[in-house]
Amino acid sequence: MIDIKRGVVIKELFSRSGIAGYLVKIEDKEEKCIAYPDLTGEVKVGDEVIVNTTAVKLNLGSGGYHYILANLNVASKDLSPEGHIMKLRYTPMQLxxxxxxxxxxxxxxxxxxxxxxxxxxxxxxxxxxxxxxxxxxxxxxxxxxxxxxxxxxxxxxxxxxxxxxxxxxxxxxxxxxxxxxxxxxxxxxxxxxxxxxxxxxxxxxxxxxxxxxxxxxxxxxxxxxxxxxxxxxxxxxxxxxxxxxxxxxxxxxxxxxxxxxxxxxxxxxx
Incomplete structure (x- = not known):
């Protein structure tokens, strides 16, 4: 159901509000990855990350990007104070x-x-x-x-x-x-x-x-x-x-x- 790899961020490709793209070295290959900082925390060059590679492996229309699930260099991320409605409910990425x-x-x-x-x-x-x-x-x-x-x-x-x-x-x-x-x-x-x-x-x-x-x-x-x-x-x-x-x-x-x-x-x- 899901293909997961570990990699290291080597370059930022783009960044705008709510999203950033990176080049990540995964198993000796340089792969394009997307991160949503609200979910992963800030991502920087040199960080070790866990990446969902499922869509690219299946040749689906994701623009050729993998998706960063977690940044192993971010020890914790605190909630903002407002709101209590959950989206992506009962998944590891619920927000x-x-x-x-x-x-x-x-x-x-x-x-x-x-x-x-x-x-x-x-x-x-x-x-x-x-x-x-x-x-x-x-x-x-x-x-x-x-x-x-x-x-x-x-x-x-x-x-x-x-x-x-x-x-x-x-x-x-x-x-x-x-x-x-x-x-x-x-x-x-x-x-x-x-x-x-x-x-x-x-x-x-x-x-x-x-x-x-x-x-x-x-x-x-x-x-x-x-x-x-x-x-x-x-x-x-x-x-x-x-x-x-x-x-x-x-x-x-x-x-x-x-x-x-x-x-x-x-x-x-x-």
Missing amino acids: KVLSVEEQDSPYHEDLVAADSIEGIPVLVGTLHSMLAPLCLQLGQWGLKVAYVMTDGAALPMAFSNTVAELKNKNLLHGTVTIGHAFGGDLEAVNIYSGLLAAKKVFNPDVIIVAMGPGIVGTGTKWGFTGVEQGEILNAVDTLQGVPICVPRISFADSRDRHKGVSHHTLTVLS
């Missing part, structure tokens, strides 16, 4: 966040009885790659956009180069990570409270909901994480928003099931 709904949140009172997003349009996509073109077009129209990232793919929002770039260009005005996804401007327990928080806190003109990078598919009708699109559209309707399905359409994909309107979209809307 504590200040969820927007909980009593210690400054937005708790706003959400206690909230049950409507008051007619705001919500664009619901199935691929993370839909986020940038949607934000670019909405930005050209001068609209303020909030993004709710689900836990259907990558869980750390920091992994997304797209989100970082859109925020740098002021094309995203606020982000929410829901379920077990983490690292947004706000954390929320589920899609309903995530949508309510996006509306109440950021007051956007439009909300976009989509998973992070790395959709899971199996080539079967129902076995893909993008099937969440249907449930999210229903949630938007329940909260009195305007649900808008963003279809998956391609004329370049060589797979018949994704040519034209993808079977993912057809399944969700069936």
Whole structure:
């Protein structure tokens, strides 16, 4: 289920808020690795690390990166004081966040009885790659956009180069990570409270909901994480928003099931 190796950090490749990339020497080879400092603590050149090498070994689409599980040079890491909601629950990497709904949140009172997003349009996509073109077009129209990232793919929002770039260009005005996804401007327990928080806190003109990078598919009708699109559209309707399905359409994909309107979209809307 998991392939683990020990290595030594020899070079930092990049760093931004919530994520850093390193070159790590593993069994006499130099390998690219990603660390999330909130999980591992600070990583420095010369540190000995434990690395999850599973995805690269399976030739999966992780960008060729391994993932640092632990830094053996970090003796301890203390909790920040706020929050008590756990994500990645009951795993060795479970982490504590200040969820927007909980009593210690400054937005708790706003959400206690909230049950409507008051007619705001919500664009619901199935691929993370839909986020940038949607934000670019909405930005050209001068609209303020909030993004709710689900836990259907990558869980750390920091992994997304797209989100970082859109925020740098002021094309995203606020982000929410829901379920077990983490690292947004706000954390929320589920899609309903995530949508309510996006509306109440950021007051956007439009909300976009989509998973992070790395959709899971199996080539079967129902076995893909993008099937969440249907449930999210229903949630938007329940909260009195305007649900808008963003279809998956391609004329370049060589797979018949994704040519034209993808079977993912057809399944969700069936």
